[in-house]
Amino acid sequence: MSTLFVSDLHLDPSRPAITAAFLGLLASDARPAEALYILGDLFEAWVGDDDPGEPGASVCAALRDLVDAGVPVWLMRGNRDFLYGQGFAERSGARLLPDPCVIDLYGQPTLLMHGDLLCSDDLAYQAFRRQVRDPAWQAQFLAQPLPARQAFAAQARAASAAHQAQAGMETITDVTPATVADTMARHGVSRLIHGHTHRPGLFPLEVGGRPALRIVLGDWYEQGSVLHADADGFSLSRLPV
Known part of the structure; x- marks a missing residue:
């Protein structure tokens, strides 16, 4: 069995195919997994746990089904959905993670982050x-009131979309290498998994003169992206939408 990691799905009513792809993952490949970690930006926006709308309601129910089937789900807040509270956790069954946090992943301490803190420049x-x-x-x-929060989020999404259309996705700042090394050294790890930058891959580096590895999760704008981790290593896979 393996442990799955995803981030930056940015689920939104305007992109139903992406939501369907994630629900498909929860109903298939995630079922035999040891755990599922969602490292931020599951939703394009989250304006509060009292929002009953979609895709939040369907995703929450699907996560609860997965947890009830025996697969732990761990959820980290991102830069788009930082307002998760205990209400969402109780409905979905997901357990909230601090950012950053260190877990034991197949015997090796591994630092998990959304990734935005690493873009210190x-x-x-x-x-x-x-x-x-x-x-x-x-x-x-x-x-x-909920309508006021929803209107604020809609305006923010429109402004973000206009900015990205003008400048392209490269407007997302990449990590600062010195901050990555300092953060890993501070937590005493040689392995880091994060999202946010939309630049997926496995990137070797040195921390304190020793080999280390930074793993970046992919976004879900044009395809799904899942990291499979097991005792033998890591593999990033793409899911069709």
């Missing part, structure tokens, strides 16, 4: 991240 984004992760800001936002 993007000072404007890091300032935005600190703002929206502040508990006071989140409490104020969640206190607004």
Whole structure:
């Protein structure tokens, strides 16, 4: 058996084929897995656990089915869905992970992150991240009526789409190598798995003069992307949409 990792699905009502592909994964390849880790940006936006709409409702039910079948699901907040709370966790059965966190993966400590903290050269984004992760800001936002939060998210998605159409996906800042090495050294690991940058691959590096490995998960914009991990190693696979 293997452990599965995904991130950056950006599920949204405007992209039903991607949602269908993920639901298909949950109903098939994920069933014999030892665990499923979702490292952020499962949804394009998450405005609060009280939103009953799609695709959140279907995905939540499918995750609960997987958990009830005996497969643990671990969920990390991303830069698009940082407002997950205990309500979502209880409905889906997923267990929330801090970012960053270290797990034992087949006998080796492995650092898991969404990845946006590693893009430390993007000072404007890091300032935005600190703002929206502040508990006071989140409490104020969640206190607004659901339609107001949904309208805010729709405007943010439109602005993001327009920006990406003009500048291309390369506008997502890549990681800062020194920050990667410093973060891995601080956590005492030689292996890191993250998403966010939409630049999938297995990237060897050195940390403290020793060999290390950074594994980047792929996005789900044009195809699915799944990392399979087992005691023998890692493989990234693409899923048709």
